[in-house]
Amino acid sequence: MPETKRKHRDETNHRRGHSKPNKNARKKKKTGPRLPSSLQKELDRLNPTTSIEIDQDIDSADGDAAERELLPQDFYEYEEQHAEEESKKNKRYDPGSVDQLQYDLPIERSDESEDEIIQSDDDNVDDDDDGMERTGDAADGDSSEEGDGRHTRMLQGITGMPSEAFEGKKKRKMKDDVIPELYPESEYNPSRDVVDGDGQISIDDLLNPLQDNPGFGKLRKRIQQIENNSKAIHAPLRTADQAKVERKAAYEISKKEVTKWQQIIQRNREAPTLLFDENIDLGFSTVGAIASEFEPRTEFERKMAALVSDDKVMEAYKKDAYDAWQVSVEEEKDRQSRIAKMRSLLFRHEMKAKRIKKIKSKTYHRLLKKDRLKTEYSNIQMDPEAAKEFVMKQERLRAEERMTLRHKNQNLWAKRILTRGLNSQDEGTRAAIADQLQRHAELTRKMHSMKDSSSSSDDSSDGDDEDAGSDQEMGSKVVGKAIEKTMKVIQDDHETPKSGLLSLPFMRRGLEKSKKAAVEEANLALQEYKDSKKKLENSVGSEGPEATSISGRRVFGASKTQISDAGDKVKSDYNYGSSDSEDDLRASKNGNIETQGSNVLQKDVNTDAVLIQEDTDNHQESVFKDFNEIVKNPGPKTTYEVSLFVSDTWKKARNRDEKGTNVKKSAMPSGPVRQDIKDTEKEVEEDSDTDSEGQMVDGILTSGSKLSYELPSQEELIRQAFAGDDVEDEFEKDKMEILNVENPEPEKPVLLPGWGQWTHVQKKKGLPSWMLKEHENARKKREEAIKKRKDAQLKNVIISEKLDKKAEKLHTKALPFPFTSKEAFEQSMRVPIGPESNPATAIGPLNRPEVVKRPGVIIKPIQFEEVNPHEKAEQRRGDKHRSKKNKGSGGRSMKKTTA
């Protein structure tokens, strides 16, 4: 609309206007190269279009926004811009440039802001109609225009000031009474009135001459409308400022745009795990999937495919397969139940075995072994097969023993012990050695017994006491035989082969060695036999029924070394006073059978002597006999040893009374032994070497005399039980020790001559006072520290206040980051996360890392999805948890952030 309006106005101007071309001319006169006005006029007349072209040029050149803002304010401002115009003017004579301008015009127009272009547009349009007229007009209007120009020139000439000065005055004036209009009317030549300051041209003035024209009414109406709505246009901003404003707005917008991510980001940050490995299709994964894609290509493949895909063939095949595998329901059920039962049985058995295997208790295993032996034994009794097997096993064991001589002090340990000397070992070791030897003897001797007496009653091994009179007789016979045989063996052994492999020197050496061992063994056996024979005779001779109870301690299987070791010691004590028998004992140690035999004989003689002697205090005799029994049969237990020792001391005392009398009881009636135990106890206490020994004897004796012993009260019992050890004292001692370790007592100040003070002063005054003071302080400090201890008031408790520096490393000093309360932290630490203490379904979520991704799978950047901002965080978390659970159980529902 405004465009058309302007057009109209322009039209009117042109119709009316004589001024425009003149104006152009004048302008050129002013600022261009100074052509005389007449010349200029001539030029205009010759080429009227050029002026128009120039106008257009100006317009196009003035497209600058900066100028635009100035233009509407001042008409004359425009005149200052003529430099450009002049440059164009120079070009004017260049025909090419003119052509170009003419050609370019419409294009340029489209880019330019409209208000200026319209002018030129009009010019173009009106060019043809008004061309001639205008030239005429221009000639007419010259006089007035020139007058105007002349006026300024005159002013210039008078004042000597540049024309701008006057223009500036005008400008200022114009600024004051400028009427803002839509259309800057810069082109129009100001009338003389304006120049003189009389007034200004109104639109009406311009319109009036157009009244006769046909479109006038319309035009006037428009102009009235414009006048009514006229407003001032503000100057556009500078480009820089404009850009700044634009950027600011853009930033606000993009900020808002970006903020939509906030929710998603927060959700992802709070999520315990980000999953990036979802919705991934890695192609065919199974053989079946790949096979399904197979397409036959070769001839053979095609044939195969035809067969495979043949319906008849497939049907037949399927039917066959069905028949082959068809099983009745009952059968299947039966089978399944059978398998299930089997499995459960196996499982239980396995569990039981596992449990039993884990048990570490020695007692349990001992009992188990005992149980096993018992059942074995009963089996042997019940089942001849088992008995046979057992015999075979025993046989085998014996054979092995004979071959290896494993228990014959052959192993490193035993050898070492022997080289060190058995006497210097502790009781346990001695007992162990004795035990071993005993076992050896058992294993080897049984062979004979088993061979000789086919009866399976193990008379010796367990020391069972079922020696009937007849048995003893039989036994003595057997033993006699055995002795003979052994002797024979010993003599036979002396033959050595003269040729063959065995004649080689090292073989011979080996043989000799083994022979020696065998001889030794034989000697041992011999001695044993003799012992047993003698005992048998003794028991047959005198003991009677009483002997059974005593022989409970008797062990047949005692080997030679055992006797020579343990027995030697005893005997040396035993014969304390009588030095005559000492030599014999030494001799027996050497392993000489003869001396050993004589020793035994001597013993027997001694016994006879005792028999003859008829002592008064029988009970003591009997007790002594009892001890002697023990001496004779040293078992593996340490208590025997102790009791022996005690008996020795006791004997010493006795021997003082009855000098030279060696005692051997066996014939004595041992009835009163038990009744008189108390007496012996007393005596022992009187002797009292040490407390513990006395008690030990006490223990043994009381245990043997339960029948006649009165039960003491509970208190008494406890007192007796703890008579030796003072628990309270011990505890206090312990506590003091710990106290001393944790709060060490300060060192006493030591007098070092010359330290702390001059020597002579020290000598006179003793320790320097500061040392004493320091010591005193340290002591006080310690006392206080002890008082402050947690267990200071607790009499029966020790609370250690020692800090473990290594353990300190495993404690935190402050709460780790996300935790705010100690309880929560401790709670979290208490929950185990390992597979040992969690079900398989829970381990996954517990141990899931923060980011789960799969190598080789490209992770795409985040994509927007709506997150309900009003949804509560907890709910969301719950959802997550649920979905995670689903995932754990195989479902893939969770979709977190990835595409």
Next chain:
Amino acid sequence: MELSNSTKNSVEPASVHVGKNAYLAVDHQWDSELFATAGAQVDIWNHNRSEPINSFQWGSDSVISVRFNPGEPNLLATSANDRSIMLYDLRMVSPVRKMIMMTKTNSIAWNAMEPINFTAANEDGNCYSYDARKLDEAKCVHRDHVSAVMDIDYSPTGREFVTGSYDRTVRLFYYNSGHSREIYHTKRMQRVFCVKFSGDGSYVISGSDDTNLRLWKAKASEQLGVVLPRERKKHEYHAAIKKRYMHLPEVKRIERHRHLPKPIYKAAALMRAMSDARKRKEERRKAHSAPGSVTTQPLRRQRIIKEVE
């Protein structure tokens, strides 16, 4: 002239785009046809056009790095020689915001999982994580490098990023931690000028002055190859245990212990001493002047000069 075999086999570019100035950086939009070049100005190109579809210039210094936001493809961040970081929005077809720091930013990386956040690798050896909406303060300052950080790239998981530095090391940081979790160095690796994360987030590639590209594992102790589920579970359990007891001093010490090249170790110690001294001095100054008269900016704000609209 006949072409030899090798030249015949050589890869031909799919398209060539010619510009007026030398290019200092280039980056491509994720999943689209636009790419941006930086040099004297920032140009936005389309694959199918020979001329840039947009050109931006704000300030006269040359732009040295440009990075598209992977999550929000119309956002673009550049850093220029005038120590500035600029944001552009292609929807608004205009630059959006400029922020000037005390030292030059060599490179910029957007967090792929958090489109509002980006991290700038700075010449002062630190990396600064910014929220694009609040440029007056860094969200986090990632320190540890002892020389200028030359390049940075985010893992596609958005949980960590890798930096290459002029101090001849490559470091890996968590997106929200002030110090690195891992350092990579070799005797022969020289100044590192570019680093990149692989698309699956399990490898890191570094290019250095010794003309080598190096491929590193993003998790140094990770087992390569097929990991059976049971094995994986065991690894996960061990990792969880380690994480659980990370607060214990001994565990932390072992976990954090890294061998450093001597120069870096010494430089780090020196820098620490210097910063300690500075801090001490500041504290004393504060203590000896009227309350409130001496204020200190946090490090997050210290290095920012101004934000330009």
